[in-house]
Amino acid sequence: MSKNPIKVALIGNPNVGKTSVFNELTGLNQQVGNYPGITVEKKQGVCKLNETTKAKIIDLPGTYSLNASSIDENVVIELLLNKNDEDFPDVAVVVTEVENLKRNLLLFTQIKDLEIPTILVINMADRMKLKGIELDIPVLEKELKTKIALISSRKKIGIDYLKDLILNYNVLSTEPCLNASSIDPEYFNNLRRAFPNQLLYKLWLVITQDVNFLNLDRNEIKSSFTKSHSDLKKLQQKETIKRYQFINDTLKLGQKIDVSKATDIRAKIDRILTHKIFGYVIFFGILMLIFQFLFDWSSIPMDFIDETFANLSSLAKQHLPAGEFTNLISEGLIPGIGGIVIFVPQIAFLFLFISVLEESGYMSRVVFLMDKIMRKFGLSGKSVVPLISGTACAIPAIMGARNIENWKERLITILVTPFTTCSARLPVYAILISLIIPEKRVLGFLSLQGLTLMGLYLLGFGMAVFSAYLLNRYLKLKCKSYFVVEMPSYKIPMFKNVGINVLEKTKAFVFGAGKIILALSVILWFLGSHGLSDNFNNAEKIIAEQNLNKTLSSAEFDDLVNSYKLENSYIGYMGKAIEPIIRPLGYDWKIGVAVVSSFAAREVFVGTLATIYSVGSHSEEETTIKNRMAAEIHPETGIKVFNFATGISLLLFYAFAMQCISTLAIVKKETNSWKWPIIQLVFMSGFAYVTSLIAYQLLK
């Protein structure tokens, strides 16, 4: 017989290994979604406790305390205050780690004040010996009025005991471990008298936080119990001191630290990694390595995938009965899917690197190194993280800007991040570069194509920084600037965490972007292989009449018919209509269609061209996307369509133009206005048009 699952909320400071505990408990049984209305990631999973009982585990965003300073942290408070929420936990599991127990316990004491059954998890127990730390668990359990699971998610120790504790959560005490209201007895007594049925600490949180709370009329409490901002902050300081006093007293009884063993390895490594010269050398070395990996070494699996799909396409054509449906599959669907799958190796690598940099703790050092430099451009050291993770995708990167405390720095970061080269541009760059840059090596080992790609990435960063500088000069915003970055201890990234992260993100790319690409490629195929006019329907006759005096092989004749058909199809008409606008940039109407459809998502470019060209060409040797593009010749001028000038012009256009509806939507959400996304769209695309125009006219 199965009972309702036990609802468990996982809560903890950032960098305590909360996600690894979550992964240990749920394995691959997890779902990632969003909280309704906001873009905070919601992770939940199922854990089997025993034969009959399951637990539903929610991994809440990391937070230092219940005093929220971002929407991510608000999620934690709103859930814990709202008993009617369907996810309101039966039991809270607060994750802490051995080395930072003192600080981690602050959040624990706050959760206890909410009188929710709470389990304390002390993670990274495997590091205790190394750090000379000894814990007296029974004493700590008594003082903190809880049950403690001493675990190591890395060594997989203590997870079963934690499951037992969750199973038996109803024996846990719900008594707070200290009396926080003693910081201002008079104030809190009045509060208690006015709302006798409410939990005092809840009232206090509602007064000090900007959270939605349905059961209580916030205005009512606010009007009668409000204090000046600085008075409230003084009280919050008193509360924090009070909690630390309690924690210090508790740890004096239950924790012993052998100082002689507590060598600060972190500080020693930091002296090198944040060194004046070595710090930057190491940072740029790591970036170089990533690019080399992405653009040179990942070509092996990519070429393989490209070939495979080309073969699949011709297989389908040979073995399925000829007709509309077969054409749809071999010319629409297969090239469309191939256009997505081909980028999986690069995207997976990119997410792998970013995930490793974050997990290891190195990313905070980069923030520290870059802050002063970035501030010259109106950015924060914390902008480096969005700018780097923007190379994967601008959407999570823009959300990642949330932890920038200063609004102006955050806004500028949001506005310039889309200039960084996201993974959706990668396919476009990769194929164009392979068409126009020769396969040579510089200094014997650096590939020229790889270097060009790196150049494009630098161009993106450069443009981001330059526009930040302009925005900083002309945006008139006065903001108080705070900058607090925790420098977590270095950890060897856990394979499971990195693996799950890469898997989730890659899946999101394939299925998210994949749907759009697939739908578009089917639409494009239809528009490209159908036409209304007599010209389209009588293509064979017209071509035959035009070439009466020439002797054509049947293959040549077919090619002429096909390209004539394409020109007179729906898509041909649409492409021709926009041709006057894009011709000065060096594009023909086919590229024009690809550029326009890219506004749904950039990576559509390659798929679109693949679909258009596979409709237009039937020669056997032009099976891969790249070969087809290379073979394309301009009918009037007789030169290659993808020549150097056009290629550079296209590269610049894709480097600068704002072509991503999802990014615009996220900018609207994060800035809460349409003004900024519209400015982004107009400025970036306008700038892209002008630079491509100049480049083409100079190079042609």
Next chain:
Amino acid sequence: MEICSSELKIGEVATIASINLDEIPLKLLEMGCLPGNSITLIQVAPLGDPLYFNVNDSHVAIRIETAKEITVTK
């Protein structure tokens, strides 16, 4: 002797004497930046700012302007 935390030398240990509540974010207090706790300057960023402290066993980087609002005794 009372000085600003920004005037500490690398490796120097001091005790926090007082903090300017209006200028110090709550997040820093919650990390243990409170009067009576110990503070050590671990590293200065290459261009002189930000500063990287060990406060009450929390490793944290802050900008000079914030560090100036923390008074310490050596």
